[in-house]
Amino acid sequence: xxxxxxxxxxxxxxxxxxxxxxxxxxxxxxxxxxxxxxxxxxxxxxxxxxxxxxxxxxxxxxxxxxxxxxxxxxxxxxxxxxxxxxxxxxxxxxxxxxxxxxxxxxxxxxxxxxxxxxxxxxxxxxxxxxxxxxxxxxxx
Numbered sequence: 001x002x003x004x005x006x007x008x009x010x011x012x013x014x015x016x017x018x019x020x021x022x023x024x025x026x027x028x029x030x031x032x033x034x035x036x037x038x039x040x041x042x043x044x045x046x047x048x049x050x051x052x053x054x055x056x057x058x059x060x061x062x063x064x065x066x067x068x069x070x071x072x073x074x075x076x077x078x079x080x081x082x083x084x085x086x087x088x089x090x091x092x093x094x095x096x097x098x099x100x101x102x103x104x105x106x107x108x109x110x111x112x113x114x115x116x117x118x119x120x121x122x123x124x125x126x127x128x129x130x131x132x133x134x135x136x137x138x139x140x
Contacts, residue, residue: 006046006065007130008072010122011037011083020081023128024073042125043133044118046098047109063107067097069129076128083126090127091119 011034015023019031047065071094075084084090098115 003048003050004066004069005048005131006069007043007133008046008068008118009038009041009043009128009130009133010086010118010125011041011128012125013037014085014126015083015128017081020076020083024077024081037126038128038130038134041128041133042118042122043130044115045110046115047107049107062101062103062105064098064100064104064109065107068094071097072127072129083128086119086123086125086127088123091116091123094119 015034015037019034021027022029022031023034046068047063049063049066072084075090076082095112095116098109098112
């Protein structure tokens, strides 16, 4: 069974659409602007999940980290490829998605206050989901 980790990367500038397309489609092609942005990004570990936390219904993953990942993925790929802009509306939506729900399965998750502080501190940046920060070398 696979385990997935969600780190939110708050990057300082928009990601070019061609590089965002490569990112979201998991292509192994060069993304120099995105790579540089991720090196300068702030990161927060939001949580992790396993296969059983996934759901066929959008935004209904059975743990906070999965719901947040699904929303950012949707925003980053629908209409055009991009890193979604973190504004107050998105911050509030992500905080609602982080709140526990009756059908949630147990899964590690960031403290709600830590998530709120991270999102508020990085308003105006662009969010991307990462498995781990570059400083961890691809492993948590």
